[in-house]
Each structure stands twice: as structure tokens, then as C-alpha cells.
Amino acid sequence: MNNLKLEAVLNEKLSPQLIKDYCPNGLQVEGSRDIKKVVTGVTASQALIDHAIEVGADAILVHHGYFWKGEPEAIRGMKGRRIRSLVKNDINLFGYHLPLDIHPELGNNARLAKLLGIEVEGGLEGHPQSVAMYGRLSAPMSSQALSQRISKALQREPLHIAPSGEDKMISTIGWCTGGGQDYIELAASHGLDAFISGEVSERTTYTAREMGIHYFSAGHHATERYGIEALGEWLAKEHGLDVEFVDIDNPV
Known part of the structure; x- marks a missing residue:
């Protein structure tokens, strides 16, 4: 081509x-x-x-x-x-x-939702180009169970910051792959139970604790492996190119 x-x-x-x-x-x-x-x-x-x-x-x-x-x-x-x-x-x-983060089929957010069993309901910013999403689990689960699901899906243990007080069950989730940690306040303002992203900032800890929302930092690289892999698979299938996905290890 x-x-x-x-x-x-x-x-x-x-x-x-x-x-x-x-x-x-x-x-x-x-x-x-x-x-x-x-x-x-x-x-x-x-x-x-x-x-x-x-x-x-x-x-x-x-x-x-x-x-x-x-x-x-x-x-x-x-x-x-x-x-x-x-x-x-x-x-x-x-x-x-x-554009790869937000694509509804091949995007990083869409692929992460599929991996974690989250039903996508919409964009946190209220428009189709939102880079942060929200959705719902098929059944409520504990924060420990969700942490284990993330760890199994992404082959790395996430950092979990729990809200102050009761460790509530998780049904609704917001997420943004990569460096999307600052969408946590928007997720909390929507009344979501948890937010998942790749990176974490010092301020994220206090936001999670004080706004009553679970936060999971699962790694920038780990949360964004799957969109580019899916895009390559689509190219190979639809356009006959020889495509090889290479995962260069990155702990961040």
C-alpha cells in the first residue's frame, strides 16, 4: 500500500x-x-x-x-x-x-472497558469526543475484587486509593487511559463509585479520599497497549498488511 x-x-x-x-x-x-x-x-x-x-x-x-x-x-x-x-x-x-483514545471500537478507552467488563454508557464530558468515559459493571463488586480483575487483565497490580470512611461496593465507573487522573473530580461529581486511569498525581490521593470515590492507577503504558494493537489487527484484516504488535516493557 x-x-x-x-x-x-x-x-x-x-x-x-x-x-x-x-x-x-x-x-x-x-x-x-x-x-x-x-x-x-x-x-x-x-x-x-x-x-x-x-x-x-x-x-x-x-x-x-x-x-x-x-x-x-x-x-x-x-x-x-x-x-x-x-x-x-x-x-x-x-x-x-x-483519536485513538476515543475511538468507540478500537480506542484505548473502549478496549479497556471490554477487558474489564464495563458497559459503556457515555462520555464524562458530555460529548462524543470526550476522552474520559463512564459506564457500569454487570454486577456490583468490592474494591478488592475490582483490583484483582484489573491486575489479571493488565498483568500488573494497580495502585488503589480508597475513599475515607466506608469501603462501598462499586457499580459505576469512570475511566480515562494514560494520563487522565485529573478527570477524577468530574467522575466524583457525577456520583460514580470509582475512577480508573493510568497515571496518578500526589493530589489524586486527597481527591479520592475527600470526594468519596475509589481510584485505581493501572499504568499509562498498561492501559494503552490495547488500542494500538486493535488498530493493527484491523489493518491486517481489512487491508491485508503484514502487521506485528511489539510490546516494549514500561513499568509506568
């Missing part, structure tokens, strides 16, 4: 034009025009690039790409080494950030 055709296919599926983001979505570094082998991963790290070079990939497709707002503009140091590796080996880099 032509590299610009692949960008058009991805744009049609993910509709990046509908959401304001912190980075460019689509083809970020142009390489070979003809794409047969695609490597997917959460972040365009040097380790992922090195693997793509090793297997002869024509393109890398990631959730966390390059050229973020506020980052130094000069192509030097770590950024320079990564981009030189791509250019030298004629590898295309495609990145999709928030």
Missing part, C-alpha cells in the same frame, strides 16, 4: 480532524512510498525503531509519536537519533494520539 494511501485509510477510520490534540496525527516522518510490513507499538521509542529495522518494516504505527506541543523544536539528542534512524532506513512513522 502507498504510504499516503495508508494515512488516508487511518484518517478515515480515526477522524483526527474532529478533535484538538497536542501533536500532529497521521504521517509524522515520511519514508518509503510502498508499505508492506508495519510494526505497531504504544510509543515510538528507539527500542521499537530498532525492532522495526531488524524485521525490515516499512512503517511504524504508534499511539505516542513525535512533535508534541511545548517540546524543544531542535532535532538533536534522543530526538535526533530516533529521527535519523527512521530516515536512514526509509521507515514511515504514523502517530495517532487522542
Whole structure:
């Protein structure tokens, strides 16, 4: 497939034009025009690039790409080494950030809900482009049981911060994969029993305790493995590309 055709296919599926983001979505570094082998991963790290070079990939497709707002503009140091590796080996880099978080079928939020058995009810921000979601479990469960479910699904033990007072059962849940911890106040204001995200901040502890909501920090990387993997599987199935998902370990 032509590299610009692949960008058009991805744009049609993910509709990046509908959401304001912190980075460019689509083809970020142009390489070979003809794409047969695609490597997917959460972040365009040097380790992922090195693997793509090793297997002869024509393109890398990631959730966390390059050229973020506020980052130094000069192509030097770590950024320079990564981009030189791509250019030298004629590898295309495609990145999709928030559009992949919110996609109702392949998105990080949607895939996390499926993994954890949460029925999606809507967006916490009240519109289809909301990057935080809310939903309901099929049956109430204790915080310990939910923590165990998260641990089993994501292969890592989450950090659980319980509200002050009674350890109430959990039926309703809000969530936002990655660095979405600050949506906890919105989740609490909706009267939800729990909120799940990837990262945690010092202030999150007090919000959970004082606003009466369970909080589970399950890891930025761990909560965002599944959208990019699903997107690659969709590309392979619908467009016949050779796609390999590579999970570069990240404890954060």
C-alpha cells in the first residue's frame, strides 16, 4: 500500500480532524512510498525503531509519536537519533494520539472497558469526543475484587486509593487511559463509585479520599497497549498488511 494511501485509510477510520490534540496525527516522518510490513507499538521509542529495522518494516504505527506541543523544536539528542534512524532506513512513522483514545471500537478507552467488563454508557464530558468515559459493571463488586480483575487483565497490580470512611461496593465507573487522573473530580461529581486511569498525581490521593470515590492507577503504558494493537489487527484484516504488535516493557 502507498504510504499516503495508508494515512488516508487511518484518517478515515480515526477522524483526527474532529478533535484538538497536542501533536500532529497521521504521517509524522515520511519514508518509503510502498508499505508492506508495519510494526505497531504504544510509543515510538528507539527500542521499537530498532525492532522495526531488524524485521525490515516499512512503517511504524504508534499511539505516542513525535512533535508534541511545548517540546524543544531542535532535532538533536534522543530526538535526533530516533529521527535519523527512521530516515536512514526509509521507515514511515504514523502517530495517532487522542483519536485513538476515543475511538468507540478500537480506542484505548473502549478496549479497556471490554477487558474489564464495563458497559459503556457515555462520555464524562458530555460529548462524543470526550476522552474520559463512564459506564457500569454487570454486577456490583468490592474494591478488592475490582483490583484483582484489573491486575489479571493488565498483568500488573494497580495502585488503589480508597475513599475515607466506608469501603462501598462499586457499580459505576469512570475511566480515562494514560494520563487522565485529573478527570477524577468530574467522575466524583457525577456520583460514580470509582475512577480508573493510568497515571496518578500526589493530589489524586486527597481527591479520592475527600470526594468519596475509589481510584485505581493501572499504568499509562498498561492501559494503552490495547488500542494500538486493535488498530493493527484491523489493518491486517481489512487491508491485508503484514502487521506485528511489539510490546516494549514500561513499568509506568
